[in-house]
Amino acid sequence: MLHPEPHPAEVVLLTRRFRLPDSASIGTYLATEGYQAFRKALAMTPEEIIEEVKKSNLRGRGGAGFPTGLKWSFVPRNSPKPKYVVANADEGEPGTCKDRLLMQYDPHSLLEGMLIAARAVDARAGYIYIRGEYRYLIEILDRAIEEARRHGLLGRNILGSGMDFDIYTHSGAGSYECGEETALLESLEGKRGVPRLRPPFPATSGAFGCPTVLNNVETFCSVPPIILRGGLAFAGLGTPKNGGTRLFAISGHVNRPGVYELPMGFNLLRMIHEVAGGVRGGRKLKAVIPGGSSCPVLRAEECDLPMDFDSLARAGSMLGSGGVIVMDETTCMVKAAARILRFYARESCGFCTPCREGTQWLAQVLTRLERGHGQRGDVEVVRDVARNMLGRTFCPLGDAAAMPALSFIEKFRDEFEAHLEGRPCAAEEVALHA
Amino acid sequence: MKFSEQTEARLARLIESRPPGHLRSALVPMLLFIQDEVGAITPEVVEEVCQRLGVSRRDVEEVVSYYSMLRRKPAGRYHIQICTNISCMLVGGAELFEHACRKLGIGHHGVTEDGMFSLEEVECIGACCWGPAMQVNYDYHHHVTPEVFDRLIEQLRDNGGKARER
Structure with missing residues (x-):
């Protein structure tokens, strides 16, 4: 699923371990700054962690693009109820296959991102809600969770800090709707995936009626580099209000389809012609769906634009989940x-x-x-x-x-x-x- | 009902990981894990799950009828799920599905007479950059041309036949 080398235009931050031997193991993770961000977060106050995430301009990678730090700040930390952290691994938007790679090649970065979120909101348990079709990823994640427990990174009194937190995998069973955050919570509670009325939002009343941080897999995976290198460094990789890099899944009529990690604001035409090797068979570009099948389609002549949430909104479409679907002139x-x-x-x-x-x-x-x-x-x-x-x-x-x-x-x-x-x-x- | 040691261990982990008072939360994965062993959500499975989780039959039935991967009747030994959604469609997913129908002599949700294969046209399975894509049971197959498909089917038929002789 990976090209042997990253494309020269890629900025490998979240994908930097993908091509290492045994990249999913805790050994590889620890040898490459793994859990250093969490150790750093243990010495920070919850306010400092949230402030750092706010400064990074990280916005939700599931599709809505809501500022992550702000989302975390809505969790009432003083509530007497237990708090939860939930990872949305129900990747189902047609054209999107990036979270699958993150979990397959670097599961510990998801766990570390969730741990940092847990520290920021004082959560006691985390669930990774994985679509049922991704069964092999449950095995990979369960193994990673077990490794983290053995290293004292999950469970009681983590690294002697007094923090108690554990993570569990949870499977869906076939439903696109469960990618919507409140439908996901219904499913997590053992019900049909029917959405809930909002407000209240999950931050105040989420899993089991308790305050909940709920983010996409890629969003959580972005958190360790933010804490480790600083929010401003992450923000600086992208465009104003659109921090960091993004995993773009380029599919359809291109010569080199694949998942590429590019800075936010990367030009869409360059993405197609340079990174993904151009339109197959030398044909003419006709249209692009820029962020998964729910995003309004763009005509070829509308595609000379930076890929960030605000530029796409100005162009009348959306960045969505970053699934770039390319259609050539033969497409009906x-x-x-x-x-x-x-x-x-x-x-x-x-x-x-x-x-x-x-x-x-x-x-x-x-x-x-x-x-x-x-x-x-x-x-x-x-x-x-x-x-x-x-x-x-x-x-x-x-x-x-x-x-x-x-x-x-x-x-x-x-x-x-x-x-x-x-x-x-x-x-x-x-x-x-x- | 009693399941294999492996399934029982999985179900035990599932139940342990629920917050106090929220046993029902284990329902969706529990059904899927049991189906993986039993082959379908039979009335006996429904009854068993009701007892284990302390939920009503209605709670279970409404979940079974909602999720597309849960089924009342067993699929074939090899359940072939071909994606024809937009990214796969652009690179031949729909043609692959038609080819599979002809090759196996069954349609969407069909099961071959010998119970070896079943077929399903599915929505996006998260393999958009490696289409046309399909899953056989839980295994992913990428870049599946009709030729690749035919070879795989022969191989599976062979494996399935041998397993049956044993």
């Missing part, structure tokens, strides 16, 4: 949109009506357009349904479905019309002239 955009919407229809938990009904409508209408059975007005139906879902569903899954639907029909309307009228669409034109 109707087919792509229909496939993405079938996914959301299948994964909607069905709890709220606009999402349950809306995703089904979008999937059905787009599928019949794709297959040449479209009816007059279908493109308007897609637009109306999607617009009426936006902001009206109980959790973000409805928006995640509506946004790609809207952007595909707005930016590639011709192709939808062609399918409706039985003309060859742009992708078929390319194929005809090839």
Whole structure:
């Protein structure tokens, strides 16, 4: 899954152990500054830890991009309830496969990030919620947890500091919705993955009704370097308000697909043409979904932009989970949109009506357009349904479905019309002239 | 019901790691771990889980009906899960799934008559950069062309047949 060497443009911080022999073992971890950040954090006050994370401009790597330090500061440390730390390892956003590598090649960095978070909020237990399909990672993480316990880094009176904290793995069983943080907590408590009303947010009422720090795997893995080298050093790697590096998973029609660690704000076109080796077969770039399938699609001519949360928002899309899906000129955009919407229809938990009904409508209408059975007005139906879902569903899954639907029909309307009228669409034109 | 030593150890660890008073929290992984051994969530499994966790049948049934990996009937010895979501689709995932249907003579959620293979078209499995991708049981296979698929199937059929003779 790894290229033999990192690309010269990569800044290897979170991935720096990936190519070491036995990289997942505690021996390798300890030999490469492992648990040094946690030792440093033990000598810091919780306020100092949170301040350092705030200074780093680290923003949530799961997709929403919420400032991590701020999230931690919302946990009421004086609450008499126990506090929990939960890692979201329910990686499921189509186009995203980075957390899998972090857990496979460097599981201890996740444990260390969780330990530091636990220190910052005085938590007593941590859970790693892993999607059921990632079974082999449970074995790897359980082994890492056992190693950490043997080294006195988990359990009672950690390193003689008086701190008690342990980490456990927890498996899902097939559900995209459980990547949404409150649905994940429901699942962790043994229920269907149906989201909860927010507020209260997990910081005040999360796992088992207790204050909870809940972050993505990559977010936790970013914490040890922040504590070790200082928040400002991490912030300096990226762009204003977008600190550090990010693991971008570049998939689709490129010559060298893969997961690359690049500074926040790295140019998207450079990412495709230089880092991922360009569009396969020397074909023309047509479109890019910049941050996982829920992000609005960009036309090729919109792709000359820095990949950070704010630049993507200004471009009308999102950085999301960093899954860069590249499509060349042979791609039928109707087919792509229909496939993405079938996914959301299948994964909607069905709890709220606009999402349950809306995703089904979008999937059905787009599928019949794709297959040449479209009816007059279908493109308007897609637009109306999607617009009426936006902001009206109980959790973000409805928006995640509506946004790609809207952007595909707005930016590639011709192709939808062609399918409706039985003309060859742009992708078929390319194929005809090839 | 009594499970293998390995499964029992896993279930024991799961129960130990729950906060006091929150035994139900073990439900989802417990069902999956038991299914891995038994092959399906049978009525006996539901009953067993109710007893072990002190939850009602309804609590268990509503969870079983929600999660896509939990099933009521056993899959084949080799459960083939092919991703056709966007990243895999762009590099031939849908064609791979169609090929698999023809090769095995079954469709989505089908099981071959000899019980050797079952097939499922699945959503993103987190192998987007290495597509077309699939899982056979829990094992990942990357860059799966129809030729690679056919070779793997022959190999599995061979292994499965031998295991059955033993």
